[in-house]
Amino acid sequence: MDTPLGTLGPYVLKRRLGEGGMGKVYVAQRLGQENADEIALKVIAEPYGSDPSYIEAFRRESALASALDHPNIVRVLDQGEAVGRPYLAMELLHGRSLADLWGRSRTLETWWSHPLAVHVIAEAAFGLHHLHQAGLGQQGAVWVHGDVSPQNIFLTHHGEVKVIDFGLAHSALKANDDRHPAKAFGKVQYLSPEQALGRPLDPRTDVFSLGATLFEALCGASAFSATSKYLVLMRITQGEPDGLRSHLPDAPRELSMLVDRALRHEPGERFQSALEMAEACQHYLEAQLDRPTQEDVARTLTEVFGDEVDGARPDLNRRATAEYRDQRLTERQRQTARMKETQALRQHQLFWLAVGLGVGLLIGLAWLLLK
Helix, strand or coil, rough: CCCCCCCECEEEEEEEEEEEEEEEEEEEEEECCCCEEEEEEEECHHHCCCCCCHHHHHHHHHHHHHCCCCCCCCCEEEEEEEEEEEEEEEEECCCCEHHCCCCCCCHCCCCCCHHHHHHHHHHHHHHHHHHHHHHHCCCCCCCEECCCCCCHHHEEEEEEEEEECCCEEEEEHHHCCCCCCCCCCHHHHHHHHHHHHCCCHHHHHHHHHHHHHHHHHHHHHCCCCCCCHHHHHHHHHHCCCCCCCHHCCCCHHHHHHHHHHHHHCCCCCCCCCHHHHHHHHHHHCCCCCCCHHHHHHHHHHHHHHHHHHHCCCCCCCCCHHHHHHHHHHHHHHHHHHHHHHHHHHHHHHHHHHHHHHHHHHHHCCCCHHHC
């Protein structure tokens, strides 16, 4: 497994990790640094290496990914080009994708809790919001992931949630360029109506795809299940998702409304940003007696995969994630305090309203008796 496959620029390629879209991914190490942490090195695949449009798309992905710095997004460490082949070096994540988790869970005939599913989707939404904001200031463009799906949401064995694979990510300004690889759309059942119809895209398309992922995270079934991809696309373009309660009759009303809003056919009726969706998920979680944590995600991976989960290794982003989580916890505490203050004020107002009504009633009765 550790026999080098060759070198590329300053890296030794140790073994193949995966392949998809335009690129292949290898586990690699810096030349001459045998004790350094392994990294994931993405390289443009051979069939596309001579196509200028794909090389440009790969470079664009690398530039975008390098500009992102968020605990819910895979961290880029380096980018460059060697022997005419662009490469992108990223932190090597240890854990499983949502797709892996769900596949094993179906085999074991088990599923995770609704709050834990909402927690994971909220974390992914925070990462997507960061992506959407990354392009602002560059001709006013926002960036769209374009391939939000269970395969591209990764859970580390530390319990972190990471959005990965920006191979289809692109500027909304270029969304109608038919030469752009983003036209080779992602997984059919997670497409937004505007993607399926070839219309202009904006961050709300990722909100829709994340909503479809949340639906499946809750009940283990697609919101647009059908017997063929064509029929799935028909249901999406006609705005005909299943209702969450058709699969989960006991689903809380607030949760059902949250999923329904994310899956609205018209972008203007959805959450208007990934941040708004994340905050709605957090609001739902505020009411849960046993609110999920990062440790719960890690425990779930261990319970489902056992010894097949990657061995523990230091994560390059673990400290930043902890700091960010602490900041978010502080913000939640402030929000909770504000909610309690508002509730106390309302109770105070209701109390004096009741007192006023009671006094008025007594005066009225006294007046009638003395009349």
